[in-house]
Amino acid sequence: MISLRRKKSILAAVAVTSFALIASAVPANAEVGVSSTEIKLGTTVPMTGIAAPGYNKVAPAMKAYFDYINDNGGVYGRKINLIIKDDRYIPQEAINKTNELILKDKVFALVGQLGTANHLAVTSKVRIASRNIPSLFLNTGYSGFADVKKFKTSFMHFPTYVAEAKILSSYIKENFTGKKTCLLVQNDEFGADASKGFAAAGLTFDETVKYVSGTQSATTAQTWITRFAGAKCEVVVLFSVSSATAAALGVASAAGYKPQWILGSVGADSTTLRIALNNPQAQALLNGAIGVSFMPDALDTTDEYISLFREVNTKYSPGVAFDTNVLVGMNAAMLTVQALRAAGKNPTRRSLIAAMESKGSTFASAAYGNLAVSKTSRAGFTGYWFGKFNLAGALIPLDAGRTMYTTDSGTGPVTKASAKRAPLPAKGIPTNS
Amino acid sequence: MVCLDQRRCVVHKLSTKKAFIAYFAFGWLLLIVADRVDELRVYQGATIAVTTLAIASIILLTGYSGQVSLGQGAFLAVGAYAAALSQTYWQSPFWFTLLIAILVSAAFGFILAFAAGRMSGPYLAGTTLALAVGLPTLANQFSFLGGETGLVYDAGLPPERFGEEFTLYKWFFWIAAFVALIAMFLLRNLLNSRFGRTWKALRANSTAASLCGVNVAQSKITAFTISAGLAGLAGALLGMISIVAPSAFPLSLSFTIITGAILAGVTSLLGSMLGAVILVVIPEIADVIAHQFGDSEKITTNLPGFIVSVLLILTVLFSPNGPAEAMRKRKEQHAKH
Numbered sequence: 001m002i003s004l005r006r007k008k009s010i011l012a013a014v015a016v017t018s019f020a021l022i023a024s025a026v027p028a029n030a031e032v033g034v035s036s037t038e039i040k041l042g043t044t045v046p047m048t049g050i051a052a053p054g055y056n057k058v059a060p061a062m063k064a065y066f067d068y069i070n071d072n073g074g075v076y077g078r079k080i081n082l083i084i085k086d087d088r089y090i091p092q093e094a095i096n097k098t099n100e101l102i103l104k105d106k107v108f109a110l111v112g113q114l115g116t117a118n119h120l121a122v123t124s125k126v127r128i129a130s131r132n133i134p135s136l137f138l139n140t141g142y143s144g145f146a147d148v149k150k151f152k153t154s155f156m157h158f159p160t161y162v163a164e165a166k167i168l169s170s171y172i173k174e175n176f177t178g179k180k181t182c183l184l185v186q187n188d189e190f191g192a193d194a195s196k197g198f199a200a201a202g203l204t205f206d207e208t209v210k211y212v213s214g215t216q217s218a219t220t221a222q223t224w225i226t227r228f229a230g231a232k233c234e235v236v237v238l239f240s241v242s243s244a245t246a247a248a249l250g251v252a253s254a255a256g257y258k259p260q261w262i263l264g265s266v267g268a269d270s271t272t273l274r275i276a277l278n279n280p281q282a283q284a285l286l287n288g289a290i291g292v293s294f295m296p297d298a299l300d301t302t303d304e305y306i307s308l309f310r311e312v313n314t315k316y317s318p319g320v321a322f323d324t325n326v327l328v329g330m331n332a333a334m335l336t337v338q339a340l341r342a343a344g345k346n347p348t349r350r351s352l353i354a355a356m357e358s359k360g361s362t363f364a365s366a367a368y369g370n371l372a373v374s375k376t377s378r379a380g381f382t383g384y385w386f387g388k389f390n391l392a393g394a395l396i397p398l399d400a401g402r403t404m405y406t407t408d409s410g411t412g413p414v415t416k417a418s419a420k421r422a423p424l425p426a427k428g429i430p431t432n433s
Numbered sequence: 434m435v436c437l438d439q440r441r442c443v444v445h446k447l448s449t450k451k452a453f454i455a456y457f458a459f460g461w462l463l464l465i466v467a468d469r470v471d472e473l474r475v476y477q478g479a480t481i482a483v484t485t486l487a488i489a490s491i492i493l494l495t496g497y498s499g500q501v502s503l504g505q506g507a508f509l510a511v512g513a514y515a516a517a518l519s520q521t522y523w524q525s526p527f528w529f530t531l532l533i534a535i536l537v538s539a540a541f542g543f544i545l546a547f548a549a550g551r552m553s554g555p556y557l558a559g560t561t562l563a564l565a566v567g568l569p570t571l572a573n574q575f576s577f578l579g580g581e582t583g584l585v586y587d588a589g590l591p592p593e594r595f596g597e598e599f600t601l602y603k604w605f606f607w608i609a610a611f612v613a614l615i616a617m618f619l620l621r622n623l624l625n626s627r628f629g630r631t632w633k634a635l636r637a638n639s640t641a642a643s644l645c646g647v648n649v650a651q652s653k654i655t656a657f658t659i660s661a662g663l664a665g666l667a668g669a670l671l672g673m674i675s676i677v678a679p680s681a682f683p684l685s686l687s688f689t690i691i692t693g694a695i696l697a698g699v700t701s702l703l704g705s706m707l708g709a710v711i712l713v714v715i716p717e718i719a720d721v722i723a724h725q726f727g728d729s730e731k732i733t734t735n736l737p738g739f740i741v742s743v744l745l746i747l748t749v750l751f752s753p754n755g756p757a758e759a760m761r762k763r764k765e766q767h768a769k770h
Contacts, residue, residue, distance in 0.1 A: 091583070092680040103473035103602075104720075117582045121676045124585060127601055187573065188581040212573050213581050 031348045033108025042083045042101030045114045049088035054242040054272025054325045059084040061329025064316035075340045091121035098122045112332045114139035116190040129153050132349050137332040143409040146379040156380030162409040165197025167384050170414040182207040182233035184240050194239045207231040221247035229257045239264035246276035249285040261289035270393025271323035283393030291395050292384035295366045298327045299394035305366035308428040331366045338363040338430045364422035382406050456618045463610050476602045477713050482609035484709035486667035488693040490660045496699035498656035499636030501558040504565030505664050506687035512538040512665025513672035517586035534669035535662040542661020546654040565687045569679040583678025609670050715740050
């Protein structure tokens, strides 16, 4: 029999607990993450962990550009507050951190989320599509994200990996016919997408190495290079993340193995190479490698966008070296500002999505071409130009006119055109509506 | 509590009927509260329910039968993958996949217990640890297990009759809390039965128990099997809330579950909920502290682990059987006086 005193204690505890929980209930908000003074955005990126070298600069670069915009009036008077969460490139963490951003930090939209497997996990479990939460300018080229039916509220930034692989295949077939060609890819959707593109282009490899994401290191790279060297590969495509590319180049250099490297856009960054290999001269390993980009090279100070972004970086991220990762972050941020402006003076999640669909293809950007976003597509940019890395790690266009290779994620052909893009907005501050 | 005389008082456990009423009432309270709090709390509630189940599996295994497992995360993974595979390849209904999760992980536990039957103490702990390290990475070796991306495992959307305001996370909470309450009630009854008494005897002194006629090996295998089944159920629910992928079942998950059990008291089933709440609340506390230091992401990432470690040390030093057990003993001493 429970004593009366004990009964009272239990009832009191239950009452207090219930009251506390009820009191913490939050009434519904008109639009989440938007107030009269602020627009709250969130992102999940690898700030620590195995994929962090290089990629941990993307989100701070976005923040730097947003700070620049905030100092110049913000978006219709509202400051942009970017909350950065570290997901360590682990899908489970991406889910946890995205949930924190949405449920706890109550962000208006997600922007610049990084990683194919991570975003697949987020869309699958956090269900941002059914909850109408926009995720703008993903830092991944997984072609599946262009599908508006499956990823209604996700919007791409990069050309897809399928398109990139098709474009690389076109170049390899033009220039390296008859040579033994080998491939390094990641053993997940990122790598599967690339493989799909190579297959669509009819390019086969004499040796394919698939590495498990998170296992890249000098030790595992040893096995990759041993296989490539053993197969006498003359052309090696590294379609891998920065840390894996760095590991492969480092080990190959030490072993004296010098094939013609062709680097996928994801992993080719000289600053990341220096950090990952802990060698201030590591960018020299890129010398002679063929690479692709959909934006000007980060070291090209003659470019107006690069020049502006460098100034912003110097002022708002002092001490941070400007490289491809910073360029990607700032470009995404500039596109985001235009999206927020196009969403109207009282933006809602729906109006932001509608703005992306109707006006996204007209946004100014450092990238060549236009975003292929529309009501029926969530695709990002669609083309690449080819260059060769020099000793300083800069990607120099193979032709002065910077020929853009463009294609889709299906079976469409690779076409060539000259590079075009919208001019830089005055002082790099978008004024679109 | 019944006092036979001024010196002898006995604390009676609730009868099964009264316990059922208590669990039922608690379930209703949870439903009412879930309707009043925001989505974040509901999501955390679902996580607490799942963690409670996982900790309860350790309490059965370690607290009652005295076997140490450092790899409970592996059983969670087995349950989650079994559930996901049955849904993906057999199109099994969701509730049936939970049953599959229990049966498959129980079978797995049975095989492991049989194989490791002669092991105990650090040897069994080491074996289970190796399992926790190696098992999730198998997903990367076989394409049907989904690799790093994992498998889709879906509880489906909430029924339309609940209305548009009934969010997905509330649905997860309802499912997780409902399943956890039923499982905990059944487990409570099991631990109060002769099985529970046998396991307690084993834990106290297996030689003495054997001399009293207890089949030590069979009892240990039974405990391990049921514990694995319970962990598998927790794993399936975790897969429902999260993902079924190797990254959802890291080695740290096993340590987190054990930590929760130790913090709450490895012999206290009621304490499993307390342990789960502590584990969910700690990142919140870490966030508040990190906010004082300019929202440093490094502090936010590392502080929860630091706090858990400190709590673990303090618990082992000052309340090795956990606060629930300490409270119970204080009551008994108070009753004697």
